[in-house]
Amino acid sequence: MDENRDTFPKRVIQVVAAIPEGKVATYGTIARLASAPRAARQVGGVLYRLPKGTKLPWHRVVNRLGKISLTESDYTGQKRRLLAEGIVFGKDDCIDLQQYGWQGESF
DNA sequence: AAACTGACTGTTA
DNA sequence: GTAACAGCCAGTT
Numbered sequence: 479m480d481e482n483r484d485t486f487p488k489r490v491i492q493v494v495a496a497i498p499e500g501k502v503a504t505y506g507t508i509a510r511l512a513s514a515p516r517a518a519r520q521v522g523g524v525l526y527r528l529p530k531g532t533k534l535p536w537h538r539v540v541n542r543l544g545k546i547s548l549t550e551s552d553y554t555g556q557k558r559r560l561l562a563e564g565i566v567f568g569k570d571d572c573i574d575l576q577q578y579g580w581q582g583e584s585f
Numbered sequence: 586a587a588a589c590t591g592a593c594t595g596t597t598a
Numbered sequence: 599g600t601a602a603c604a605g606c607c608a609g610t611t
Binding site: 514524 | 610
């Protein structure tokens with residue numbers, strides 16, 4: 479069967495699923511780990527159309543500023559999940575990537 | 586098949 | 599220091 483080909487969404491899902499709890503990754507990092515270092519935007523595109531009952535910790539994905547890129551509604555929901563994992567938000571609702579930023583398993 | 590969209594990022598004004 | 603523009607690549611219509 480041929481449905482196991484490495485599609486971008488699948489790779490993104492794998493990478494996001496590998497983010498350790500209590501850590502966050504940026505779109506750029508995920509894109510890089512997904513063999514598409516310039517496709518940070520598409521990472522968001524994939525997450526945007528994630529199935530409803532996904533197990534994916536998509537809430538651990540933030541932009542390079544360490545902030546949630548979502549609009550107000552989803553923003554609150556994601557922030558709440560992150561707080562539940564012990565992630566601390568700074569003054570400007572920004573996460574300290576130096577501390578929580580996940581760079582991947584290799585390099 | 587072509588055109589538009591977008592949960593980003595880096596550079597320039 | 600903040601604001602705006604362009605580049606980027608894959609999904610959706």
